Amino acid sequence: MKRKGVLLVISGFAGTGKGTLVSMLLEKYDNYALSVSATTRKPRQGEVDGIHYFFKTRDEFLKMIEADELFEYAEYVGNFYGTPKEYVRSQMERGKDVILEIEMQGALKIKEQFPDALLLFVVPPDADTLEQRLKGRGTETPEIICKRLHRAVEEAEFIKQYDYVIVNDKIDECVEEAHAIIQSEHYRTMRNMEFVEKLQKDLAKFQQK
């Protein structure tokens, strides 16, 4: 079977370790590529165009929206951020499983446009663990922590729209689970219709016998 990449969307509550999961997948296995976002934000020190972001002027970005070249986009603190289709598609053609680490609203927009996308949601083992992890970081004020927990309550309503739920209890196991799920998805019938149709045609020669 010819192996085409899968488009992966990974989301999760703040504090569930989805960033770590994504980094570890990229580091450990060579079948993954991270989607590169386009933004109108100015590059920061050390950021490279085409690696960290595709840096665009506001005009260029608006033209991309116009030409339907983005899977989804949003404005945040005065800057546009979006997911260029072209980069994702070319990586998938090369056989890479492309990871998009985006929040829920963007994720559901992707699924609408691209039903073959695989949506993974990372959760903590339970609510108390989530609270402890957010507090344990020691970097956020109690107000921010409270906001994040409220946000988690809202987001939890939409988990059922994701294809898979992965519990991040121990990060190493979580990485293995996510990888196994993604690799298994390559065998889904809908992802192998080319092969199935070829086999079907190929078998038809026996009908003449």
Place this chain on the structure above:
Amino acid sequence: MKRKGVLLVISGFAGTGKGTLVSMLLEKYDNYALSVSATTRKPRQGEVDGIHYFFKTRDEFLKMIEADELFEYAEYVGNFYGTPKEYVRSQMERGKDVILEIEMQGALKIKEQFPDALLLFVVPPDADTLEQRLKGRGTETPEIICKRLHRAVEEAEFIKQYDYVIVNDKIDECVEEAHAIIQSEHYRTMRNMEFVEKLQKDLAKFQQK
């Protein structure tokens, strides 16, 4: 997450080695159980009731049909064969992934009644390999081989109704693939709604804060 068993339906053309796949899964891993069929056929030497089949009289079998106790059934050379729901369900409750090795028509009937069932279809790498394997057995007449190949042509039309397609090129790899697919399916959101709903309720306490 509480682990409930998955109902697996494994089909494939005659000569693709699905019987070997099933035997190897059962031998290698302890999470599988084979579904036991009910039949009105008389026990053969060495066959044990409840292990090889549930042996039933014609009257008992008709009562099982009446009481909707079978997922599917068919009559073959004057005898009834069917899949009792009760046995499958009790094994799944115990956490076993229950394997049904049945032909396509039965498989699609199961999916209708039990949409959570996972349907796997085993295929050869290509049509010529299938022909060679059937001939290589040396046990069937050319007429039978011809019949089986015609049957494969018909069955190929329905592959797209299966969830996954597994190519049996090397049987060891095929077993590993099938096992990985089945284990990954346990993380499907729809199979973990109890956990998701519990987490949702659990998180709701933060709304009061």
